[in-house]
Amino acid sequence: MFRPRPAGQAGPAITILSYAVTALVALACSLPLFYIVSTSLKEQQLLFTYPPNWIPSHLYWGNYSSLLFTTPFLRWVLNTLVVAASVTLIKVLIDSMAGYAFAKMKFPFRNALFVIVIMTMMIPFSAILIPLYFTIFNLNLLNTYWALILPPLANPIGIFLMRGFIEGLPSDLENAARLDGVSEFGIYLRIILPLVRPGLVVLAVLTFLTQYNSFVWPLVAVNDQSMQLITTGLATQRSVWQVNYGIFSAGAVMALVPIVAFFLLLQKQFVAASLAGALKQ
Amino acid sequence: MSKAEHRRLRRRYGLARTAIAFAFLVPNLIFLTVFLLMPLVQVFIEMFQTGGLIEPIRFVGFRNWERLFHDPVVVQTLGNTLHFAVIIIPTMLILGLLIALVLQNVTRGSATIRALIYLPVLAPTVIAGLIWLFLLDPDLGAFNLFLRLIGAKQQIWLGSTALALPSVAAMEIWRSVGFWALYCLAALLGMPRELYQAAHLDGANAMQRFRVVTLPLMRRGFLFAIVLATMFVLQSLDYVYVMTDGGPANTTATFVWYIYHALFFFYRTGFGATMAVLLLLIILALSLIQMRLLRKRTGG
Numbered sequence: 001m002f003r004p005r006p007a008g009q010a011g012p013a014i015t016i017l018s019y020a021v022t023a024l025v026a027l028a029c030s031l032p033l034f035y036i037v038s039t040s041l042k043e044q045q046l047l048f049t050y051p052p053n054w055i056p057s058h059l060y061w062g063n064y065s066s067l068l069f070t071t072p073f074l075r076w077v078l079n080t081l082v083v084a085a086s087v088t089l090i091k092v093l094i095d096s097m098a099g100y101a102f103a104k105m106k107f108p109f110r111n112a113l114f115v116i117v118i119m120t121m122m123i124p125f126s127a128i129l130i131p132l133y134f135t136i137f138n139l140n141l142l143n144t145y146w147a148l149i150l151p152p153l154a155n156p157i158g159i160f161l162m163r164g165f166i167e168g169l170p171s172d173l174e175n176a177a178r179l180d181g182v183s184e185f186g187i188y189l190r191i192i193l194p195l196v197r198p199g200l201v202v203l204a205v206l207t208f209l210t211q212y213n214s215f216v217w218p219l220v221a222v223n224d225q226s227m228q229l230i231t232t233g234l235a236t237q238r239s240v241w242q243v244n245y246g247i248f249s250a251g252a253v254m255a256l257v258p259i260v261a262f263f264l265l266l267q268k269q270f271v272a273a274s275l276a277g278a279l280k281q
Numbered sequence: 282m283s284k285a286e287h288r289r290l291r292r293r294y295g296l297a298r299t300a301i302a303f304a305f306l307v308p309n310l311i312f313l314t315v316f317l318l319m320p321l322v323q324v325f326i327e328m329f330q331t332g333g334l335i336e337p338i339r340f341v342g343f344r345n346w347e348r349l350f351h352d353p354v355v356v357q358t359l360g361n362t363l364h365f366a367v368i369i370i371p372t373m374l375i376l377g378l379l380i381a382l383v384l385q386n387v388t389r390g391s392a393t394i395r396a397l398i399y400l401p402v403l404a405p406t407v408i409a410g411l412i413w414l415f416l417l418d419p420d421l422g423a424f425n426l427f428l429r430l431i432g433a434k435q436q437i438w439l440g441s442t443a444l445a446l447p448s449v450a451a452m453e454i455w456r457s458v459g460f461w462a463l464y465c466l467a468a469l470l471g472m473p474r475e476l477y478q479a480a481h482l483d484g485a486n487a488m489q490r491f492r493v494v495t496l497p498l499m500r501r502g503f504l505f506a507i508v509l510a511t512m513f514v515l516q517s518l519d520y521v522y523v524m525t526d527g528g529p530a531n532t533t534a535t536f537v538w539y540i541y542h543a544l545f546f547f548y549r550t551g552f553g554a555t556m557a558v559l560l561l562l563i564i565l566a567l568s569l570i571q572m573r574l575l576r577k578r579t580g581g
Contacts, residue, residue: 014386014487015386015387017383018383018384018386018387019386019387021383022380022383022384022387022394022398023394025380025383025398026394026397026398027397028455029397029398029400029401029455029458029459030397030398030400030401032401032412032413032416032423032455033400033401033404033412035416035423036412036415039415047421048420048421050426050429051426051430052423052426094308094309094312095309097305097306097308097309098305098306098308098309100305101302101303101305101306102306105298105301105302105305106298106302107298107299107302107303108299110302113306117309117313120313120317120318121568122564122565122568123317123321123561124512124515124516124560124561124564125516126516126518126537126540126557126560127321127324127557127558127560127561127564128317128320128321128323128324128557129540129541129544129557130324130327130540130543130544130550130553130554130557131319131320131321131323131324131327131554132316132320133544134323134333134550135315135316135319135320135323150312150316151316153312153316154312154313154315154316154317156309156313156317159309184301184305188305212405213405213406215405215406215407215519215522216518216519216522216537216541219522220541220545230405230408231405231407231408231519232407234407234408234411235407235410235411235522235523238411238414238523243418243420243421245415245418245421248411248414248415249412249415251411252404252408252411252412255404255405255408256403256404256408259403259404259405260400260403263396263399263403264396267392267396270399270403271399271463271467274402274460274463275463275464275467
């Protein structure tokens with residue numbers, strides 16, 4: 001007789017009101033993004049017309065072609081993908097290894113070491129920016145992919161997450177395999193990794209997003225035009241393009257398309273990853 | 282097997298196990314040491330030095346700290362950062378909670394609506410900043426076109442010392458409110474339904490249920506969110522860098538913006554390192570609060 005409705009037991013009036021309000025909020029959140037899609041397909045002089053027309057009468061692709069032919073934008077996309085994919089792959093591998101060791105193995109100083117790793121989570125990146133620059137400078141790696149890939153690997157959040165995921169796995173399978181003489185690495189590879197796959201996806205999405213978003217360190221670590229990422233490339237183009245918002249919008253749209261597509265594919269993991277990532281930020 | 286032999290085998294087995302465990306940990310430990318711990322130690326050494334980039338390194342004791350406290354820009358950028366925090370954090374969390382409260386009543390089409398609300402979160406901060414740079418343009422931007430439409434006075438937004446900081450803050454609120462909405466929604470959906478039913482049967486109306494059930498249950502999650510958001514806002518540089526680069530007249534310059542400038546514009550590494558230590562101390566204090574909250578959450 002008492003059928004629980006989703007939380008607050010909303011009546012029809014409240015439900016209708018809720019739909020109206022959320023629709024409005026959704027509109028406010030997404031409107032700027034649709035506006036730049038429209039702008040990216042307009043000729044520059046159309047931006048000066050008043051009142052502005054939302055849907056351009058004909059689609060103008062000139063902004064996209066000038067973005068692609070006057071800047072190394074495709075190179076920036078390639079750099080971003082190379083860096084983000086490398087960091088993601090390496091992180092997933094080494095963090096699941098460390099997570100496994102912390103979750104399932106017994107060794108001296110395990111807890112002390114884990115506490116130290118957790119403590120390093122508190123080090124804000126902006127505080128070590130200057131010495132990190134010198135580290136990369138001394139290693140003679142400025143302006144290389146290494147400069148972009150190596151420092152982000154030093155992020156303990158993944159160890160913390162993977163330990164949590166692996167700790168929850170039952171130990172029976174591992175123990176059975178161990179009795180059968182499977183090596184620790186074999187157990188990790190053939191038992192732990194397949195079982196913890198949802199966790200690996202969350203970590204991969206989180207790492208990829210963080211890399212795709214990263215700006216301050218790439219800004220510091222590389223200054224060649226051809227070594228920029230999408231974010232730093234577009235940002236440094238600001239003074240060149242001035243108020244040529246058509247090209248800007250084209251760049252922003254191109255930067256957003258892959259991440260939105262990725263999001264629509266993996267919506268659940270995205271939200272899980274960003275909630276997990278909140279721990280670090 | 283003799284007792285001694287047994288002990289020897291056991292020790293060897295223990296050693297082997299330790300070696301294997303460390304083999305699993307070593308890649309991570311190397312990266313953490315070289316790119317996190319060593320720079321951290323370095324920042325404390327540089328705090329007592331000047332030079333290093335174009336001048337030779339000199340030991341100056343606590344001179345950098347003295348300079349820090351006498352530098353008006355340090356005070357100004359700390360003030361701006363605080364100003365950002367005071368505008369952004371309450372607005373973003375309260376809006377996030379309100380959106381979550383209505384979102385929980387939405388069932389049909391909720392995936393689409395959530396996706397639309399979440400879209401700005403997907404935009405890299407810098408890209409979001411560039412988008413708003415356009416929206417806030419005095420001649421071509423959507424905000425002024427709208428003001429013109431309703432016949433109000435147009436503004437120069439990022440060019441004005443009074444409006445630049447709130448405008449940048451508005452961008453950041455737009456970018457992150459979707460995230461906090463889903464954070465609050467997750468918390469709301471995770472609440473025990475029986476409490477609501479009990480309150481309902483006791484005759485509590487929606488407002489009372491919110492005040493007596495929802496708010497107390499969300500308190501810890503909310504405190505946690507405040508600490509997280511504060512740590513995040515304290516470190517803001519990227520959107521400021523693309524939108525105003527600290528201007529006009531340093532009114533939007535954040536503390537981390539000044540650290541960045543100390544190194545790459547003024548070549549004052551020691552001074553920058555000293556500011557970094559100050560930032561570290563502030564964040565550390567916040568982290569301790571966060572740890573306490575986390576421990577309570579898992580313990581309780």
